[in-house]
Amino acid sequence: MRPGHRKLLLGFLAACFFGQTALVYSDPTPTTPLSEEALGGARTWHANNCQSCHQIYGFGGFLGPDLTNVAARYPGTALDGWLTHVLAGTGQMPHFALDEGERAGLAAFLREVDTTGIGQARVGPGDSGGFAAGELPWWEYE
Ligand code: HEC
Numbered sequence: 001m002r003p004g005h006r007k008l009l010l011g012f013l014a015a016c017f018f019g020q021t022a023l024v025y026s027d028p029t030p031t032t033p034l035s036e037e038a039l040g041g042a043r044t045w046h047a048n049n050c051q052s053c054h055q056i057y058g059f060g061g062f063l064g065p066d067l068t069n070v071a072a073r074y075p076g077t078a079l080d081g082w083l084t085h086v087l088a089g090t091g092q093m094p095h096f097a098l099d100e101g102e103r104a105g106l107a108a109f110l111r112e113v114d115t116t117g118i119g120q121a122r123v124g125p126g127d128s129g130g131f132a133a134g135e136l137p138w139w140e141y142e
Helices: 003-025 036-045 078-087 099-112
Strands: none
Touching: 036 099, 078 099
């Protein structure tokens, strides 16, 4: 390769790098900030290592279920009651001594996370999703 061409190639690669960097850092995707209460819940979530067993958006540990959309299954204040029940320890879920404010924060956090996306690929009508007819993916079992 001639030295002139090498410089051109380098310049082109540098331009690609800066172009890509500009695109990544100016991503206009709107982000919805969490409310104060949900932020408190997120802190409780991290302080108690809930993510070591649970996933949000599919990320986290796999001992417990993904909780991205758990709020959708317990509408309104039902989630608060369910959290109180679950945090007392059930099955392999350990007991957590959290006060009412911390539980309300966790409920707010899970409610707001539920509105932002889905945690698991859903098997829709007419889409076998890789599962045989009549067979349910494991997260559909209760
Ligand atoms: C040691 C692992 C572990 C940790 C840590 C953990 N969980 Fe769990 N969790 C589980 C398991 C396992 C289940 C399923 C329980 C069952 O089958 O009875 C569960 C169930 C749940 C459920 C019910 C899910 C549903 O689909 O109804 C909620 C809500 C929940 N956990 C919230 C939390 C929160 C909040 C924290 C942190 C404070 C937490 N968990 C920490 C293992 C864990």
